[in-house]
Amino acid sequence: MDKLVIEGGRKLKGTVQISGAKNAALPILAATLLTQEKCVISNVPPLRDVQTMVKILRSLGVRVQMQDSRITVYPAKYKGYTAPYKLVSTMRASICVLGPLLAKQALVRVSLPGGCVIGPRPIDLHLKGLSALGAKIKIEHGYIVAQGKKMKGARIYLGGPFGSSVLATANVMMAATLTPGITIIENAACEPEVVDLANFLLKMGAKIHGQKTHTIEIEGVKKLHGAEHKIINDRIEAGTYMLACAITGGEISIKGASISHLGVLIDKLKGVGTTIRHSGDTIFVKATRRLRPVDITTLPFPGFPTDLQAQMMVLMCMAGGISVITEKVYPERFMHISELNRMGARVMKEGSSAIIEGVPKLSGAPVMASDLRASAALVLAGLAASGRTEISRVYHLDRGYKTMEEKLSRLGAKIWREKE
Numbered sequence: 336m337d338k339l340v341i342e343g344g345r346k347l348k349g350t351v352q353i354s355g356a357k358n359a360a361l362p363i364l365a366a367t368l369l370t371q372e373k374c375v376i377s378n379v380p381p382l383r384d385v386q387t388m389v390k391i392l393r394s395l396g397v398r399v400q401m402q403d404s405r406i407t408v409y410p411a412k413y414k415g416y417t418a419p420y421k422l423v424s425t426m427r428a429s430i431c432v433l434g435p436l437l438a439k440q441a442l443v444r445v446s447l448p449g450g451c452v453i454g455p456r457p458i459d460l461h462l463k464g465l466s467a468l469g470a471k472i473k474i475e476h477g478y479i480v481a482q483g484k485k486m487k488g489a490r491i492y493l494g495g496p497f498g499s500s501v502l503a504t505a506n507v508m509m510a511a512t513l514t515p516g517i518t519i520i521e522n523a524a525c526e527p528e529v530v531d532l533a534n535f536l537l538k539m540g541a542k543i544h545g546q547k548t549h550t551i552e553i554e555g556v557k558k559l560h561g562a563e564h565k566i567i568n569d570r571i572e573a574g575t576y577m578l579a580c581a582i583t584g585g586e587i588s589i590k591g592a593s594i595s596h597l598g599v600l601i602d603k604l605k606g607v608g609t610t611i612r613h614s615g616d617t618i619f620v621k622a623t624r625r626l627r628p629v630d631i632t633t634l635p636f637p638g639f640p641t642d643l644q645a646q647m648m649v650l651m652c653m654a655g656g657i658s659v660i661t662e663k664v665y666p667e668r669f670m671h672i673s674e675l676n677r678m679g680a681r682v683m684k685e686g687s688s689a690i691i692e693g694v695p696k697l698s699g700a701p702v703m704a705s706d707l708r709a710s711a712a713l714v715l716a717g718l719a720a721s722g723r724t725e726i727s728r729v730y731h732l733d734r735g736y737k738t739m740e741e742k743l744s745r746l747g748a749k750i751w752r753e754k755e
C-alpha cells in the first residue's frame with residue numbers, strides 16, 4: 336500500500352489542468368451497453384474506478400480498448416447479464432449497469448453494492464424507477480435479479496428523503512431510451528454529469544428532453560447506434576484545487592474548469608475573501624491573507640456538492656471564526672473530522688452538522704484516509720499544516736484524482752508517494 340508524504344506550508348503557484356470527470360465517465364461507459372455498435376469515449380480519466388467499470392464491461396463479454404484517456408468499446412452482441420459481487424463490491428457506481436442491461440437483456444443479475452463508509456447508500460430509488468417501467472425485480476442471494484421483457488414508459492417521481500439521486504436518474508434514463516412509450520422522470524437529478532450522459536445518449540439516437548431540469552422526458556426508440564463523445568471535465572477536481580489554493584495562500588490558474596458547474600463554490604470562496612476571475616475555461620484563484628468564516632449546506636446541484644464538503648471543511652479550519660456545515664445529502668459523511676482534529680483542527684459534529692472553530696495553524700501528523708473525498712481533504716490539510724503529514728491508505732484517493740501528487744508538485748507543493 337502507498338502513503339502520501341507532505342511537507343506543508345508552501346503557497347501553491349502556477350497552472351493546473353483538470354482531467355475528465357470520473358462521475359460522468361462511469362455511467363457513460365455503462366451506456367455503451369445500450370448499443371451493439373462501436374463507441375469512442377475520450378477525456379476519460381485513468382482512475383481505478385474507471386478500470387473497474389471496464390472490467391465489468393469485459394466480464395459481460397464486451398471488447399474494450401484503452402489508450403491513454405480514450406476508451407473504445409465494441410459491445411457487438413455481448414451475451415453477459417451478470418455484474419459480479421467481486422467487482423460491484425469495490426465500487427458502488429457499478430449499479431449504473433443495471434438500467435442499460437435491463438433495456439437490452441431479458442434477464443439481468445447485478446450484485447447489490449453493499450455498505451459504504453460515508454453512510455447508508457440505499458438503491459430503493461433505482462429499483463422503484465425501473466419497476467415503474469415494468470421491470471420485475473427480486474433480490475436473491477445478494478443479487479438484484481430483474482426481468483425487463485414487458486417494459487413501458489411511465490411517469491415516475493424519483494425523489495427520496497435526501498432529494499434527487501444522480502445514479503438512479505442515470506439508470507432510469509438509460510433504461511427508458513429503449514423502452515417503448517414516453518417516460519417522465521420527476522425530481523430528476525440535474526448534475527452536470529447527468530446532463531453529459533443525456534448528451535451522449537442523444538448522440539446515440541435517444542430522444543430526451545429536459546436534461547438540466549428536474550423533469551426529464553424520454554421517448555423510447557427501437558435502437559441506439561454507436562457514438563463518439565468527449566467527457567466533461569471534473570468539477571470536483573477543479574473545486575479541490577481552488578480550495579487548495581485558497582487554503583495555502585496561493586495564486587493559481589485552473590485550466591479546463593467550467594464556472595457554470597462551480598457557481599456555489601465560487602460564491603462561497605468570494606465570501607471568505609478569495610479573489611476569483613475567469614477567462615474562457617480558465618479560473619484564476621488568488622487567496623486572501625485572512626480567511627473569513629462561512630456556512631454551507633450540501634444539496635443536490637446547483638447546491639453545494641457533498642463531494643467538496645470535506646475539502647471545504649479544511650478551509651473553514653483555517654478561517655478566523657466559527658463556520659457551520661450542514662450535510663443534507665449524506666448526513667453521516669463526517670469521517671474526516673477525527674483525522675482533522677488530530678492535526679489541531681477544532682471541529683465538533685452535531686447531528687448532521689459540523690461546527691468548525693478556525694485555528695491559527697494546523698500541524699502535520701500521521702493520518703488515515705477513510706474515503707475518496709476525505710482523503711483529498713487530508714491532502715489539503717497537509718499542504719496548509721506546518722511540518723510533515725503522512726496519509727496512509729491513499730488508494731481511496733487514487734479512485735478519484737488523477738496523479739494528484741504530481742499536479743500539486745507542479746504547483747510547488749512538497750508532496751511525494753512512498754510505499755508503506
Ligand code: UD1
Binds near residue numbers: 359456
Ligand atoms: C453520486 C456520485 C457521488 C456523489 C453523489 C451525490 C457518482 C458515481 N457518484 O452518487 O460521488 O457524492 O452522487 O452527489 O456519480 N438515495 C436513496 N435511495 C437511492 C439512491 C440514493 O435514498 O436509491 C439517497 C442517498 O443515500 C443520498 C442521496 O439519495 O442520501 C443522494 O445520493 P445519489 O445522488 O443517489 O448518489 P449516487 O448517485 O450514488
